[in-house]
Amino acid sequence: MKRYSAFAIAREAFRQHKGWERAWANPEPKKAYDVVIIGAGGHGLATAYYLGKNFGITNVAIIEKGWLGGGNTGRNTTIIRSNYLQDPSAAIYEKARSLYEGLSQDLNYNIMFSPRGVLMLAQTEHEVRGYKRTAQANSLQGVTTEFINAQQVKKICPIMNIDGPRYPVLGGLWQARGGTARHDAVAWGYARACSDMGMHILQKTEVTGVTQEGGNVTGVETSRGHIGCNKLGIVVAGHSSVVADMAGFRLPLESVPLQALVSEPIKPCMDIVVMANTVHGYMSQSDKGEMVIGGGTDSFNGYHQRGSFHHLEETVRALIETFPMIARLKMLRHWGGIVDVTGDRSPILSKTPLGGCFINSGWGTGGFKAIPGSGWGFAELMAKGHSPLTAEFGLDRFREGRFIDESVAAGVAH
């Protein structure tokens, strides 16, 4: 694979851009692979990438029923932060955040990581106490965050009204090295690197069954025939329960649609990401100038990837008190993605009752930020049977009552 560089751009400019190679191949499936990953979202592709990069396992197929990055990876609001409360969460999210810092160089693909700072607003006394506690926990975990007061909030985000009648801004949890990245580019960058290592990305190939013998996985049934494997990774977010059912086990999670919307583009007015958990909305400005706004989950389970008008209205109404200027914006698009939510709001990265079969799911409303760390740890779990990053996130925690409660850190959909 030719490397992308300033020189390559200049060279192609002189030959009408006819020399670019396809970013990834579109191969026919082989009969069998060492490892099959179901789901070419960010987590599936990152897992495959680190299997190759860190463990030399490259006889890998990533099977995707639609197009790569077409699930939640291409539908999220791209917020990256690691200011979680519990130690295992801080470890995996901070690993991810730090990998994001160098990911463009590592993949030779510009993922447009923008560490512009993430601010979680405290708009009740309860939140003030909660975020001060998180800042203390983060300092013990080696994650750099701080609690800032209302005047500091106004200084870093002047468009904000901090004197709202219902929910005045009392302060906020500030992570200066949090930010955003271009979500499609994360999927495309990993896909290109996987393809370059000889892995097969099989798009438009739906997994319809999991085959097994003597309690061990032997392969998957797909819309393009049977594909054998020694190890199987299920990395399908909102469809985790559906695919787990094919493999013969149940998961303690629910699938719900989560919604977001964008406004018409406007001049730069906000250069940080703001999350307002009390009113349940969050906002950043994209490079094109659109205000990217995230809302909540539907209050019922479902598999539809659509927005709905009542959510749009609720989310915008909630944010207007804190951001009066958005009252005059036209909203352009809204959409939904199916997120997989566990009871303790923490992910599942685990072996399963089926030998050789592993599951990576439960990232719920906040897994984009985790993609590199999740791929790193899950690849290690699949290759070696154990990873320090994933050890606490096993399925057994639900049986043993060892929950990793992140309902505060993940209390708003993000």
Ligand SMILES: Cc1cc2nc3c(=O)[nH]c(=O)nc-3n(C[C@H](O)[C@H](O)[C@H](O)COP(=O)(O)OP(=O)(O)OC[C@H]3O[C@@H](n4cnc5c(N)ncnc54)[C@H](O)[C@@H]3O)c2cc1C
């Ligand atoms: C509106 C919205 C906003 C969000 N905002 C943020 C945010 O700001 N920050 C953040 O950190 N997270 C956010 N998230 C969450 C984040 O997007 C997800 O946690 C993350 O993208 C999950 O990635 P994934 O690779 O596990 O899943 P996906 O990207 O959904 O990939 C799973 C893939 O599996 C495929 N698949 C499913 N079933 C099968 C099958 N039977 N056969 C073959 N393929 C199959 C699907 O087609 C899909 O492409 C948001 C999510 C939504 C919906």
